Amino acid sequence: MGDPALDPLMKVLNERGAVIISHPHKPSAVNKELTSVVPLASYEYLAETSRAVLNMVGHNITVRFPKLKIVVPHCGSFLPLAVPRMQSLMPVMNNVGYLKGVDIAKNLEAFYYDLAGAATPETIRELLTITTPDHLLYGTDYPYVAEPVLIKNLSILKKNLQEIVPQNVEQVLYKNAQSLFGE
Numbered sequence: 708m709g710d711p712a713l714d715p716l717m718k719v720l721n722e723r724g725a726v727i728i729s730h731p732h733k734p735s736a737v738n739k740e741l742t743s744v745v746p747l748a749s750y751e752y753l754a755e756t757s758r759a760v761l762n763m764v765g766h767n768i769t770v771r772f773p774k775l776k777i778v779v780p781h782c783g784s785f786l787p788l789a790v791p792r793m794q795s796l797m798p799v800m801n802n803v804g805y806l807k808g809v810d811i812a813k814n815l816e817a818f819y820y821d822l823a824g825a826a827t828p829e830t831i832r833e834l835l836t837i838t839t840p841d842h843l844l845y846g847t848d849y850p851y852v853a854e855p856v857l858i859k860n861l862s863i864l865k866k867n868l869q870e871i872v873p874q875n876v877e878q879v880l881y882k883n884a885q886s887l888f889g890e
Contacts (some may be wrong), residue, residue, distance in 0.1 A: 709762035714771075721772035726887060728778045731755040756784035760818065761793065767809050769817035776817055776887060780846065781824040787833035790815065819887060821846025822879070826860075828867050840875040844884050 708729065720727065731752040760779055769775055779786065793811060800806045820834055823846030834843070845864065847857050868876045884890075 708759040709766040709768050711766060717768060717772045717775065721774045724774040726776045726778065729756065729759060730780050753781055753784040756780060757786055757789050760784070760786055761789060764793070764811055764814040765806055765809060767814060769814045770810060773817070776819060778819045778821055778844065780821050782822055782826055782830045783820045783834045783837065787837055790837045818842065819844055819883070822864060823848040826864050826867060828871055831867055831871050840872045840879060841883055843879045844887070845880045
């Protein structure tokens with residue numbers, strides 16, 4: 708995502724005001740010894756998602772195609788850590804020819820974040836450093852997560868949201884999605 712070869716597709720999706728739901732897939736260049744001990748879902752899917760979003764930011768996708776709305780999975784993956792680093796490196800990167808004319812904050816405005824995975828209080832607070840409650844969405848990772856786990860996770864999410872953004876619980880659980888999808 709973000710590759711200039713996809714610009715014609717992005718143009719069509721932009722004309723339609725599309726909502727793009729992104730999700731990682733098993734990456735091909737992965738250290739097999741490491742994955743035999745630590746499953747890909749614990750880090751590589753998050754890294755792949757973060758790379759895709761940062762590539763879109765680096766190519767100014769959402770600024771150039773402002774009607775796109777893009778859903779980022781798994782609590783924003785590593786973005787709450789990567790975005791501030793990218794912002795702090797902007798002067799250096801601009802000096803060597805990278806990210807010329809890229810407005811990171813403006814690009815981030817088009818992203819929505821599903822709370823599938825480990826939506827701990829710490830994770831939600833970190834995510835809120837790069838977005839606002841109106842861009843958070845309830846997510847499940849269904850069908851990859853068993854029903855009893857989904858039910859338990861929803862209960863935990865409700866408790867965490869009540870602690871962190873008590874005035875936005877219903878908004879995050881369903882109203883943001885209704886607004887995003889026009890229902």
